[in-house]
Amino acid sequence: MTLGFIAMSGIRCQNAELLEIGLTLPGFLERSKVIASLPSLGLLTLAGLTSADVEIGYVEVPDLAQVSGLPGEFDVVAISSFSAQIKEAYQLADRYRAAGTLVLLGGLHVSACPDEAALHADAIVIGEGEPVWPELWADLKACRLQPRYNARGRSFDLAEAPMPRFDLLDITRYNRITVQTQRGCPYNCDFCGASIRLDPHYKLKPVSKVIDEINRVRELWPHPFIEFADDNTFADRRRGRELCRALIPLGLRWFTETDISVAWDNELLRLMKESGCAQILIGLESPDTRELEGVERKANWKRRQADRYREAIARIQDAGVTVNGCFVLGLDQQDTTCFDRVLEFVRDTGLYEVQITLMTAFPNAPLYGRLLEKGRILEPGAWEKCTLFDINYQPAQMSVSELENGFRELGQKIYDREFIEERRRRFFQRQNELRQQRAVAEGA
Secondary structure (H helix, E strand, O other): OEEEEEEEOOOOOOOHHHHHOHHHOHHHHHHHHHHHHOOOHHHHHHHHHOOOOOEEEEEEOOOHHHOOOOOOOOOEEEEEEOHHHHHHHHHHHHHHHHOOOEEEEOOHHHHHOHHHHHOOOOEEEEOOOOOOHHHHHHHHHOOOOOOEEEOOOOOOOHHHOOOOOHHHOOHHHOOOEEEOOEEOOOOOEOOOOOHHHOOOOOEEOOHHHHHHHHHHHHHHOOOOEEEEOOOOOOOOHHHHHHHHHHHHHHOOEEEEEEOHHHHHOHHHHHHHHHOOEEEEEEEEEOOOHHHHOOOEOOOOHHHHHHHHHHHHHHHHHHOOOEEEEEEEEOOOOOOOOHHHHHHHHHHHHOOOEEEEEEOOOOOOOHHHHHHHHOOOEOOOOOHHHOOOOOOOEOOOOOOHHHHHHHHHHHHHHHOOHHHHHHHHHHHHHHHHHHHHHHHHHHHO
16 A cells, blocks of 8 residues: 655745735745745654555645646545645645545644535544544554544643654755654744644653654754744743753754743753754744734733843844744734834844734634634635735724735835845844953953
């Protein structure tokens, strides 16, 4: 039996004007290329759970329109996709089924919209894949495949995580490889559509397993750039220090996403730098405290941090770790003055890198349900607009065109080549100043 793991990994903005003008700008282009080029760690993990007697293939399909026929011949295919490309995933699934291939669908979108996904699959997986994959595969071999495998309420222990099948990758195609160190997040942001929607528990993978996985990648790629595929790597800072200590001997360069609280842990910042952290992406969302009201739903945590954003960014970047500050435009508390505030904040803080996105209502995120109930979703089910660069809702305090225009103009200013180079010069000048200060202090 042959099993194909099919990753639908492309991301394409639907707004033609923004695609033509805005997405040619460096900040959009570079990050969108990185996201699209990352392998599907979820599929590689399931491949690691599959018995050795199964012949396995891994195929990435960034653009279905460029594929004639089927991207590979298999007896069974497991397909995963972002919401933005789920309709293409359904088209591919239908093609495979028409050819007599069994189709399995899973992932965040399928878990959010199981009834929709079930129309295009012989079986779907709801929630985390690991708890049900052995059962699904046993049923498939015994010709008793069930239409749904629901992992809700069966939280997977990352201590039992299999080694992902990194060997299935053509390593020359990637500029970075993903490894997961944790799953979930202790916070619950209104718009978040990440792994917290698969399983609400915040859980950690043992550091020893993380190191084993990185060493497996290094067998294939001696000097990899690692992106930790986490929602919030350093939410548990004590464990973060343990992880960084274990990374130091490996001589890596790595990137991850975390929250602003790392700024207040001097030892963690030092260890991050020593272990090869090149950059962290932090969801700042807005520099204005008022605009962050209610964004984090458990304890209004985001709002309580905003007054210290400037100091926090300075502390992190002074430690030699660059910050990619992520902002969300179109929050309910924002009006048309928000664009100038973001630009001013970026200029004042000297953020090394910036990612601006439009508020996006992902299926199953609290935001989507709230907007749908109020009649503010413009096209229900238009998942292709879940790109972070398209608008599919009525903003609260501005028109759709005002949000689109303000976003585009802000992008042109923030991603202006001279402005980017100015911020980077600032960072390196500051690093030189700090080195000189340390040298003087040590000489004294």
